[in-house]
Amino acid sequence: MIQLRTIILSLLLLLLIPFADVSAQSDKQRQQENWITFAVSMYDKGDFDGAMTMLKSVIDQDPECDAAYYYMALSSLGKRDADAAEVYFRQAVELDHGNFWYRQRLAALYAATNRPELAIDIYEGLLKDFPKKSDLYIQLVELYAARQEFEKALDTLDEIETVFGKSESTAVYRFNFLRGMNRQEEAFKSLEDYNKEYSSPYVLTALADWQISMYNDSTALCYYDEALDIAPDYAPALLGKAETLRMTRKYDGYFEVLEQFVSDPLTPVQGKNDYLTAIIQRTDPKFMKSFTPQMDSVLEKAVQAHPSDSTMMSLAGIWYYSTDRKPEAAKWFRLNADTYPESVGARASLVEFLMYAEMWADLSEEGRQAFEHFPQESAFLELASVGDYNLGRYEEVLELCDKVLEVSPADSSKTLRAWSTKGDIYHRLGDAKKAYKAYDKALKINPDYVYVLNNYAYYLSEEGKNLNKAYLMSRRTVEAEPDNATYLDTFGWILYLQGKALEAKPFFKKAMLYGGKDSAVIMDHYAEVLYALKEYDLAFVYWNLAKKKNADGDVPDLEERIALRKKNMKK
Numbered sequence: 212m213i214q215l216r217t218i219i220l221s222l223l224l225l226l227l228i229p230f231a232d233v234s235a236q237s238d239k240q241r242q243q244e245n246w247i248t249f250a251v252s253m254y255d256k257g258d259f260d261g262a263m264t265m266l267k268s269v270i271d272q273d274p275e276c277d278a279a280y281y282y283m284a285l286s287s288l289g290k291r292d293a294d295a296a297e298v299y300f301r302q303a304v305e306l307d308h309g310n311f312w313y314r315q316r317l318a319a320l321y322a323a324t325n326r327p328e329l330a331i332d333i334y335e336g337l338l339k340d341f342p343k344k345s346d347l348y349i350q351l352v353e354l355y356a357a358r359q360e361f362e363k364a365l366d367t368l369d370e371i372e373t374v375f376g377k378s379e380s381t382a383v384y385r386f387n388f389l390r391g392m393n394r395q396e397e398a399f400k401s402l403e404d405y406n407k408e409y410s411s412p413y414v415l416t417a418l419a420d421w422q423i424s425m426y427n428d429s430t431a432l433c434y435y436d437e438a439l440d441i442a443p444d445y446a447p448a449l450l451g452k453a454e455t456l457r458m459t460r461k462y463d464g465y466f467e468v469l470e471q472f473v474s475d476p477l478t479p480v481q482g483k484n485d486y487l488t489a490i491i492q493r494t495d496p497k498f499m500k501s502f503t504p505q506m507d508s509v510l511e512k513a514v515q516a517h518p519s520d521s522t523m524m525s526l527a528g529i530w531y532y533s534t535d536r537k538p539e540a541a542k543w544f545r546l547n548a549d550t551y552p553e554s555v556g557a558r559a560s561l562v563e564f565l566m567y568a569e570m571w572a573d574l575s576e577e578g579r580q581a582f583e584h585f586p587q588e589s590a591f592l593e594l595a596s597v598g599d600y601n602l603g604r605y606e607e608v609l610e611l612c613d614k615v616l617e618v619s620p621a622d623s624s625k626t627l628r629a630w631s632t633k634g635d636i637y638h639r640l641g642d643a644k645k646a647y648k649a650y651d652k653a654l655k656i657n658p659d660y661v662y663v664l665n666n667y668a669y670y671l672s673e674e675g676k677n678l679n680k681a682y683l684m685s686r687r688t689v690e691a692e693p694d695n696a697t698y699l700d701t702f703g704w705i706l707y708l709q710g711k712a713l714e715a716k717p718f719f720k721k722a723m724l725y726g727g728k729d730s731a732v733i734m735d736h737y738a739e740v741l742y743a744l745k746e747y748d749l750a751f752v753y754w755n756l757a758k759k760k761n762a763d764g765d766v767p768d769l770e771e772r773i774a775l776r777k778k779n780m781k782k
Contacts, residue, residue, distance in 0.1 A: 223665045243269050247278055254282060259289040277306035281313055291351055293324055311341055318350075324358040324763055329355045345375055352384060361388045379411045386417060412438040428459050444471075448479040450486065466505040473513040480517045484526060489512065489528055501558030503534055525560045537568045555585055562594050575607075584689050589618045589625055597631065605636050612636075627656045631663050647672065661688045661698065672708055681705050689718070695720040700733040703740065712743040731761040735769060740778055750776075 240766045246269050253262040258482070263286045269279040284299035300317040307313060318333035334351045341347065355364035365388055374702040382405040390400035399421065405416050418435035422597045435452035438445055449472040456465035473483050487510070499506065511526045519522050527611050528543035544561040551557040558581045578595025582588065596611040612629040634649035650667045653660060668685035671677045682705050687700040703718035719727070719737040727733040734757040741750035754773045761769050 219228075237640045243273060243276060243279075243614075247276075247282065250282055252280075254289065257289070259286040262286045275306055276308070277303045277313070281304065281316075284316070286667065288320075294528055296320060309340070311337065311344075315347075322350070322354060327358055330354055343376065345371065356388065356391075359391075361392045364388050377405065377409065379405070379409065379413045380407075380770060383417050386421075392423075410437070410441065412442040415441070416445070416448045416451060419448070423451070423455060428455055431455055444475045444477070446472060446482065450477075450482075462502060462505075466502065466509065469509055470512055473509055474514045474516050478516075480523060483513055483517075484522050487526055489529075491526070491533055499534065506530060507526060514670045520564065521547055521554055521557045525548065525557070528560065528564060532564060538572070540564060540568070541570070541573070552584070555588060557586065558591075558612060559588075562591060566594055566597055569601070571598040571601040572694055575602065575604070586618070589622070592618070593625070593628065600632075600636075603641055607694050608636050609633060623656050627653055629659070631657070632664075634663065635666065638666075641774065643670065643674065659687070659691070661691050664688050665698050665701050668705065672701070673704045675708065678709055682709065694721075694725045696726040696730065696733060698771075699725070700727065700730070700736055707736070707740050707743065712740050715740050716744065728756065729760065731757045731765045733768070734760065735766050747780060 212256055223365060232304045244712070246265050247659045250262040251264065252267040252271070253259075255776070263283060265618065266279045266283050267285070270283070273279075274374045279297045280303040284296045284303065287293075287299060297317070300313065300320060303310070304317055304387050306402055314333050314337055318337070320331070321327070321330035328659040331351065331354050334347055337344070338351070340349050348367055352364050352367050352371075355367065365385060368385050368388075377460065380400055386398050386402040388506045389395075389401060399418075400413060402418055402421075402523035406418065415434050415438035419431040422428075422431035426663075432452060434453055435455065438448035439452070442448070449468055451471055453465055453468040454464070456468060456597050472478065473487070491506075507530075510530050514520075514523050514527055524547035528547065531537075531540035531543060535711045541564070546553050547557045548554075548561040554571040562574065562581055565577055575595050575598030577595045578591045578593075578598060582591040582595070587590065591657050592611045595606045599605075599607040599611065610741070612633045615625055615629045630649050630653035634646045634653060637643075637646035637649055647667065647670075650663050653663045654667075664684040668681040668688070682702075685698070685702040685705050688695070689702045692698055699722035703715040703722065706715035706718070708713075719733070719740055722733055727737070733751045737758065738750045738753040741753065742746075751773075754769075756775075757769060758773070
């Protein structure tokens with residue numbers, strides 16, 4: 212059955228390609244026409260190879276079929292082969308130089324492949340043959356600008372206005388070119404003159420933006436207001452005015468205008484999202500704390516303006532989380548997930564928020580629910596396991612790791628993390644044999660996985676056995692990440708256990724420079740090394756520092772060992 216789409220394409224092609232009168236066509240010509248029609252259909256479906264095969268058959272029978280070369284060029288572009296496309300476009304142009312589209316597409320290809328001089332030659336020729344094609348003038352203007360041939364660009368703008376009359380777009384083009392030529396006063400006068408004759412929000416906003424660049428804030432605000440008098444909801448003017456008020460610390464006016472900007476449902480949501488995200492992420496926290504109620508109102512109005520947009524709800528959640536209001540943030544993330552139950556992104560935003568907010572029980576539950584809804588996304592199981600781990604539910608973590616291995620056996624990154632986690636959990640449960648087997652499986656997937664190499668080495672050192680194996684693994688971690696305090700500590704500690712305290716000392720000194728002073732364990736280890744080297748005063752300095760960092764009991768016997776070391780010194 213011939214599809215309606217194919218019939219339509221056939222009819223369109225008859226309009227676009229100049230064939231002889233149908234009644235007078237030969238069987239050979241009709242066959243060519245049908246082949247090209249089906250080739251166009253294949254091209255439209257993305258089957259570029261199939262289209263080219265059929266078109267080559269046409270060319271074999273008729274080497275002067277310009278339409279076949281044209282569609283060969285388009286199919287080549289579909290395959291990202293610009294060189295071949297150029298050859299075919301040039302052949303089409305050579306066969307039918309009067310065809311506008313052949314020449315235009317060749318010029319566009321030259322422009323896209325950074326050969327503006329060739330594109331300009333074609334466009335200039337096209338304008339002689341098609342002087343009423345306004346888009347040709349604009350393309351020429353942009354090419355001249357790219358080559359910084361501003362005088363030619365200005366001359367072309369004059370031609371546009373001669374043929375088509377003045378317009379705000381040409382006025383702003385001229386304004387920007389004159390600015391680029393450092394003819395500031397002339398630029399301003401040209402746009403002002405246009406504005407006096409044809410006032411528009413677009414032009415007024417351009418004038419305001421220029422005043423901002425000249426640090427004339429009050430004048431800029433006047434232009435923005437003029438623009439808004441004409442079009443009260445004109446988004447560029449609203450945003451420009453809002454930013455000007457913010458920069459000049461007129462915050463009452465700022466939030467009033469900002470609310471107006473975000474409340475208009477016709478303004479694209481992406482622009483609002485980008486601006487609000489930048490404000491939330493980059494603005495001084497003290498400022499945001501001072502104006503929290505105003506920002507709450509802005510975010511709520513933005514969501515109301517776009518009730519069907521997931522990103523805006525997610526942004527509201529981020530805002531409340533950034534201002535330390537976890538319950539309110541959770542409300543927004545849950546509302547987002549509930550409103551868009553089929554959105555993986557909405558569900559992921561909720562689960563990731565729960566992880567960052569350290570809401571472990573909710574994370575465990577929501578991660579599992581998300582996986583049930585999206586059974587191919589085993590990342591939700593990994594996040595649920597983070598919740599279980601922090602709740603001390605180690606057996607549940609192991610079950611989730613096994614599920615990840617079952618669901619994503621071909622995903623090496625996920626299986627690597629699963630085996631790594633299983634190793635950590637088995638060690639925590641006191642089953643060193645299973646822990647090391649899990650680590651071995653992880654290292655079989657990635658022998659250079661420094662996280663496992665470090666943990667494996669450290670746990671071996673804790674047992675005081677296989678120190679040579681531990682040494683070799685730990686050495687690879689400090690070679691890979693020489694500024695990692697944890698890895699430096701492990702390697703230094705292994706050296707100490709091997710009776711090489713003097714060799715261990717430099718690694719601990721370096722660890723102190725890269726965060727080691729934040730760890731009671733690392734400073735305790737360093738103190739032991741110093742004590743072994745009979746640097747007693749410095750050793751007790753680090754032990755005292757370790758005591759202050761040991762509030763969580765990471766080193767359970769610290770006080771007793773310090774007392775014992777003092778006692779031994781007195782003997």
